[in-house]
Amino acid sequence: MTRGRPMHEDRSDLIRRMKDRFRGTFVHRAYRSMGTLAERVRRGRQAVRGLLLSHPLSLFGWHPSYYYPRLLAIFLTTRCNLRCFICRREGFKGEDLDFGQLEKLSRAIRHARTIDLTGWGECLMYPRFSDVVRYIGALNPRPDILQITTNGTLLSSEVGELLRGHLGKMVISLNAATADTYDRDMKGGRFGKTIGNIRSFLSALDAGERGRVSLYFVAHTANYLEIPEYVRLAASLGLGQVTVGQYLVSTEEHRSFSLLEVKDAYNAVVDESELLARELGVGFSARRFFSEQARERGAWLCGDPVNACFIGVEGDVGPCCFAGSYRIGNVYEEGFESVWFGPAYRKLRRHRHLDACRRCTPFIPFDDPRAHLTEYLKERETSAGGADDPGGKP
Numbered sequence: 001m002t003r004g005r006p007m008h009e010d011r012s013d014l015i016r017r018m019k020d021r022f023r024g025t026f027v028h029r030a031y032r033s034m035g036t037l038a039e040r041v042r043r044g045r046q047a048v049r050g051l052l053l054s055h056p057l058s059l060f061g062w063h064p065s066y067y068y069p070r071l072l073a074i075f076l077t078t079r080c081n082l083r084c085f086i087c088r089r090e091g092f093k094g095e096d097l098d099f100g101q102l103e104k105l106s107r108a109i110r111h112a113r114t115i116d117l118t119g120w121g122e123c124l125m126y127p128r129f130s131d132v133v134r135y136i137g138a139l140n141p142r143p144d145i146l147q148i149t150t151n152g153t154l155l156s157s158e159v160g161e162l163l164r165g166h167l168g169k170m171v172i173s174l175n176a177a178t179a180d181t182y183d184r185d186m187k188g189g190r191f192g193k194t195i196g197n198i199r200s201f202l203s204a205l206d207a208g209e210r211g212r213v214s215l216y217f218v219a220h221t222a223n224y225l226e227i228p229e230y231v232r233l234a235a236s237l238g239l240g241q242v243t244v245g246q247y248l249v250s251t252e253e254h255r256s257f258s259l260l261e262v263k264d265a266y267n268a269v270v271d272e273s274e275l276l277a278r279e280l281g282v283g284f285s286a287r288r289f290f291s292e293q294a295r296e297r298g299a300w301l302c303g304d305p306v307n308a309c310f311i312g313v314e315g316d317v318g319p320c321c322f323a324g325s326y327r328i329g330n331v332y333e334e335g336f337e338s339v340w341f342g343p344a345y346r347k348l349r350r351h352r353h354l355d356a357c358r359r360c361t362p363f364i365p366f367d368d369p370r371a372h373l374t375e376y377l378k379e380r381e382t383s384a385g386g387a388d389d390p391g392g393k394p
């Protein structure tokens, strides 16, 4: 103790000095980037899973359930019944999953917490959609196992009946609040009919399940002024959540549709919509310009390499929806375990080495122009500029 000063003052001095030394260090920056307590717990769990999955336990090819992905995304089809502006798939035919291949995922299905059936198409177009729901339900009876994003056109009370007891989350991707915008941007559907189908579907769900259905609006310069009307639409449908995402530009000609062109005006519409949503009792979520900081080592915040596995119609595996053309292996040819526990996945978990991870849309600020491009356009720009090496193979 310093002569003449009470002991508690010395102690607080010491603590203050220790804090000053800690501040700014790598450990401090990593700790800060982990956010709230709940977030820290989640990150801690993620780190433990990452560690265990770097040397996965196995007994004659058998692995404990904990080692399997929590989110299993099984793509059923790449076909779609609409030709949406945001998707640009004019003339694209698409293909369906061979239903018999699902057997190869049986262990992963059994151990998953969530199974997403969205894929790169309209999953309700898959001819054996009801067989898939029953097959998954028989292997994994969790009442909230399924997660689906749909354009809503094929919803019905029958689909509602089929999904009862299995639905964890449904996102209806509807990028218009009026018939005119719908006809212009979601070609092939009819606004009134789609809204009617959504209502029939919702009527077949119980209140708890209806609470798991939300609307998703992809905003661009030609539709963002409709966001307040969209919130009213959600309220009129009795839906509790609206999420607004930004249009990701996929072709050079469409750069002018990016929200980057209308930053202030978009922010003002989002503010207005949020107030309105609060009044109407609808949850509302949207990113804004001028409000986000760059997150250091963003890719290390991402849980997808340890938690999620995205399986294309042909069995090609990607770690997430932001990795562009990078694929890890083929589960229908090599077997699920060979890919999930294999060297390429382990390398990704250890190094997060993909270019896509360094410029990943959820982890860079909304003001960063790259947060408004598809990964495919970023890849094209990179290879044209000859900068980063796409790499990715173990």
Ligand code: SF4
Binding pocket: 298, 299, 302, 303, 304, 305, 319, 320, 321, 322, 323, 354, 356, 357, 358, 360, 361
């Ligand atoms: S690209 Fe993004 S979402 Fe995908 S693994 Fe990397 S950081 Fe995660």
